[in-house]
Amino acid sequence: MTQDKSVLIVGGGRVGFQTAELLADRGHKITIIERDPATCEALTDEWMATVIQGDATNPEILAQGGLEKADVVAGLTGQSGVNLAVCMMATRLSPDARTVARIDHGDGAGYKQFVDAIVYPERAGARVAANEIVGSDVQTLADVTGTLDIMEVLVEEGAPAAGKRLADVRFPAGTLVISDDDGERVAQPDTELRPGRRYVVAVEPDVVDEVMNLLRG
Numbered sequence: 286m287t288q289d290k291s292v293l294i295v296g297g298g299r300v301g302f303q304t305a306e307l308l309a310d311r312g313h314k315i316t317i318i319e320r321d322p323a324t325c326e327a328l329t330d331e332w333m334a335t336v337i338q339g340d341a342t343n344p345e346i347l348a349q350g351g352l353e354k355a356d357v358v359a360g361l362t363g364q365s366g367v368n369l370a371v372c373m374m375a376t377r378l379s380p381d382a383r384t385v386a387r388i389d390h391g392d393g394a395g396y397k398q399f400v401d402a403i404v405y406p407e408r409a410g411a412r413v414a415a416n417e418i419v420g421s422d423v424q425t426l427a428d429v430t431g432t433l434d435i436m437e438v439l440v441e442e443g444a445p446a447a448g449k450r451l452a453d454v455r456f457p458a459g460t461l462v463i464s465d466d467d468g469e470r471v472a473q474p475d476t477e478l479r480p481g482r483r484y485v486v487a488v489e490p491d492v493v494d495e496v497m498n499l500l501r502g
Contacts, residue, residue, distance in 0.1 A: 289313050291384075292356040292418055294444040295341040295371045296329045296362030297321075300387060300414065304361060307415040307434075310493040318350045341371050344378065352379050357418045372400040385417045427453050435463070435487050442480040444502035451476045459489030477496040 294301050299318030305328075315334035318341040319325050325338040339346035340362075345484065356376040360368025372384035374501045376399070381472045384400045394428045396403055402417040440447050446454045451462055452474035462472040464485040476486065478500070488496050 289386065290356040290419065291351065291354055292316070292357045293318070293350050293352060293375075294334075295334065295358070295360045295368070296318075297324045301359075302328065302331075303390060303412075304414045305334050305420070306331075306360070309499050310418070310490055311415075312494045314446060316350045316355075318346060319474075330446060332353065336472075337457065341365060341440070342374070344374060347371070347374065352382070355382050356378065356382045357385065359414065360388045361385075361414060363389070364386075365389055368445075369399060374486040376400075383418075387414065387500050420460075433487060433489060434493065435485065437483050437485050438497075438500050439483050440478050440480050441501045444480070444498075444500055446478045446499040447480040447502075449478055450474065451478065454478065454499060455500065457492040457495050459492045460485040463487055 289469060290316050291472050292308055292313050292495050294305055294315060297317045297330070301317060301319070311485065316337065317328055317334045318337045318339060319328060320338070320340055322338055328334065328336045337346065337350050339349070341347055341350070341410045358372060358379070359476050360371040362368055365378055368386040368388070372386045374382055374415045376383050383402070385404060386396065386400045386404060388396060388403050404414045404417050451472060456462070462476070462484055465476045472484065486496065486500075
């Protein structure tokens with residue numbers, strides 16, 4: 286069973302780019318709307334997402350980005366007002382879509398009545414934005430050295446690794462299952478990956494997609 290999400294990101298700057306890169310590595314379908322043509326060209330060269338050049342505060346541009354089918358809309362430009370406007374518009378036009386807005390100033394508490402989640406990337410990094418976009422089933426726990434991710438992953442029923450012992454699952458090199466499902470012991474070869482339970486996993490970026498396929502299906 287796949288849990289891949291269709292994510293519409295508004296803003297292709299540093300935060301939007303890094304968030305899109307993390308989500309694409311996890312197997313999600315990403316579309317980026319970016320106003321600046323030069324930034325669009327750079328994003329297109331990366332081949333990680335569908336890129337649309339335009340002003341996302343225009344409902345027609347949001348529609349071109351696939352708003353109707355998006356599971357999540359994330360406003361990640363450097364302008365809090367634009368991000369909130371896009372999220373509020375998305376809520377109006379596509380009520381089932383989860384909305385996430387980047388806010389750079391203030392505590393954001395007053396905005397939570399308008400969006401599903403607020404992120405502060407200048408404080409916490411793109412990984413937090415990616416966590417809020419995906420929801421609770423896969424959470425990056427910390428920024429570590431370089432690009433290594435430490436994630437808490439919920440094992441999906443029916444996934445290839447579900448119900449198997451660690452010793453019987455062929456994880457790719459660059460993967461380390463750290464803790465068992467109660468979080469109190471280091472995982473051992475006989476640790477069972479039980480569906481519906483969460484495990485802490487360290488993953489190198491180039492194998493994230495493969496690991497997610499084994500644990501999430």
